[in-house]
Amino acid sequence: MDIIPISDQVRCMPPAGLNLYYPDGDGDAFWSEVRSGEEYTADLEEIRSEAERLLAVPAEALTYSLFSLFARQGTRLEYEREYFEKRRRLNTFAILSLLEPQSERYKAALLDAIWAICGEVTWCLPAHIGEDRPVKAAIDLFAAETGFTLAELRLLFGERLPQIVRTVIAELVDKRLFRPFLENGPYDWEEAEHNWSAVCAGSIGSAALLLLNEETDRERLERILERTQRCMEFYLRGFGDDGACLEGLGYWNYGFGYFVYYADLLYGRSGGTLDWFAGEKVRRIAGFQQKCFLGGKAVANFSDALPYASIHIGLSRYLAGKYAEVESPPLALRADFREDHCSRWAPALRNLLWRSRAGNPADFGSGDYALRDAGWLISRSVSENGVFGFAAKGGHNDEPHNHNDLGHFIMAGGGAFFLSDLGCGEYTKDYFGEGRYDYDCNGAQGHSVPIIDGKYQPAGRSRTATILDQSLSESEVRMSAELSAAYECKRLESLTRTWVWRKMAWPELELYDAYRFAAPPDRLTERFVSLLKPIKSEEAGVLLLRSDRALGVELHYDVRHLRAEVSERPFRNHFGENAFWYAIDFHVIEPKANEDVYFLFKFVHI
Structure with missing residues (x-):
């Protein structure tokens, strides 16, 4: 999409008023x-x-x-x-x-x-202040959000705020956002193809739309919006044509949310002449959220995303009101006001402001989604026994908020996970530094992917999965991916992983891994990740993953071919809490040059 021109429209913009927020x-x-x-x-x-x-x-x-x-x-x-x-x-x-x-x-x-x-x-977080730029010139996500928040409160409360407070807000937003943005840039995030460009630029642009109302402000407003519009173009480049957010659902809520808040204010103040919502890519991105839910609050949480998610009811209903194909989400999935640990004002306000834009269904229905640019396959299956979900991914190992997870997959039933993605861990300096992949939630060791000759998948753009097939039908969905490029193993010539998800009353997942080596590997291990401790079944070759909801998954394997081993591993979750996960390893007893491995995962009532 071309960058939207704004110079002529800025000259005609009326001052910002309450009509941007309330009917009449x-x-x-x-x-x-x-x-x-x-x-x-x-x-x-x-x-x-x-x-x-x-x-x-x-x-x-x-x-x-x-x-x-x-x-x-x-x-x-x-x-x-x-x-x-x-x-x-x-x-x-x-x-x-x-x-x-x-x-x-x-x-x-x-x-x-x-x-x-x-x-x-400073309004910046310590983690975002570097030595390369003075504090007075620093603009991070939270500084930008804070300025937007104060600008919005200044408009919404008007003269109910004392004049000194109104003056201080205007002066600080100018000092900490507008002047640095115009005088000290460009900032790294201006060309970021992820949430930073949308949040930082969207917040600055929104604050400018709310505060710069005088004739003498027109030139500054035009300069800010020209830069902001360019940032939004870079943000959208981070999405493929399938509209998938590679950073995960939480960052869709965050980055795309601030894109929408800005685009809404821009549309309103320009009288509809500046319209980001008319773009086809924006339409497809708007439909991403509904594809991620696997039943209840369980979601396909690839990358740095939480395994259970609520929805911003305001943002969600706003988008459902904009686009016919975007489903209005169930009110039962609404995020509690206290849930956002970052306490962001923009979504909190709009969760009330935009509440009644669309209807209230009971739940998301069945759906199968082949996200071809991202290399994701997601299926949500509803039967008389409940809601079941499956998701698998390809992609590459240099994605935004990257995890080394090519060939990884998730299974959920009744709103609970049986095979899991650990999601985002506790954010620390090392989490975004050289030690990133030592964290189990980021490294391949904490994902349901093979381990070849004792080695995990490394990071890097060249570590890529090639999608060979994504097919959807009424009875099953199927995906195959070539994963040999994900590994640093000279003997590995080919590794094709195939998933077949059968949408029965009690769904089943078949997993096939076909290895082709120039010479047999010394070791070959299939790893699966769960937060549930596996239970040995009385039946040979079966492990049981059991939830507290009278539901389980039987994991069937060939005991003549594979030796099972389960180990408990600690990790720190996103909120700094200690937790445990289980590495369910199946070691190939005598690896061959041509090695085919098969597993069956069956949902069962307990």
Whole structure:
């Protein structure tokens, strides 16, 4: 898609007003509807509960001791917990002040929250401040989000905010976002083909659309939007024509969410003349979320994504209202107000603002999706026994938020995982550094892929899976991938992995691996990953993975050919909690030059 021209449109833009947010610009009517609307009951209970919690404890300061921990020991969570808690205060008391404008208690708490954030030395996280750029010139995801948030609050509250607060917000956003963006760039993220370009540029562009309203601001607004539009073009380049987000569903919510928030404000302020939503690629990206769900909140969580996901109901319904093929998601999947540990204002507001844009189905139905550019195959099968899901991936080992996982796959049933992807681990300095693939959630050792001669898949763009077949039918889906390029093994001439997912009342998955070596390998191991501890069956050649939902998966294998071994492994999840996973290894007893290995995974009622 060509970069959208903006110069003529900027000159004709009216000032930003409440009509960008509310029908007819009537905020009082909207918030009255939220107060009385049955569909918002759970949201309001969550927000009010959070307010009581926050009012009962003092706000913590962002000290240098916390800030310096990342440089001293590489950990992020200590500082970020307090940083995001301050944003939680801001969000909570801002929404309640909109809902209950007569409350002096909420207003005072909101003003204190705004003032505290305005007083921060930097809005950037320690992990994102480098020595190559002074602090005053640094713009990261969270600095950009913070500026957008404050600009939005300034418009939504208008003169209900004291003039000094309105002035400080405008001055700080100019000082920390607009001037660095125009005077100190270009920034690395401006040409990033992942979430950074969308979030940073989208937030800066949105703040500019909200704050730069005077005739004397036109030239600056035009310059900012020209840069922002270019960033969005780079962001979209990160997607193939299939619309898949290689960073995972969480980063689709994040990056594409901020793309949409910006595109909506741009569309509104330009009177519809600047319309990113008309692009065919944007339409396809908008349909990605509904393809990822495998039943309940379980999702295909390849890359740095969480295994269970909620939906941003506002973003989701907005997109369903834009595009007929985008399904309006079930309200049961709605994210709790307290769920976003980063406490982002933009989605929190729009989860209320955009709630009623489309209908409310009971659940996502069956669906089969061959995402050919990403090399993913996803199937969600609904039968009288429940909802079952399967996902497998090809791709390459240099993707955004990359994991070394070519040939990896997932199985879920009844909203629980039987074969898992560990998803994103605890973010530390080393997690994004040289030690990235020592983390089991990132390295091939923590994925359901073969181990050849004791070696795992390495990282790199040349480590690529070639998709040979992706076929969908009413009774089954099938994918085959050539994986030999994923390994550093001179003897390996070919490795074809084939999955056949049969959509019966109790689904089954057949897995075939065909190895061709120039000479027999010394060792050959098939590894599967689960968070469930396998149980030996009384039947030879069967292991059982059992959930707490009267549901299990039988793993059938040939005991004459394979020796099973199970080991428990520790890891730290994304929230810094200790957890365990199980490596289910099948060692080929006598590897041959031509080696064919077969497994059958069967869902069963227990």
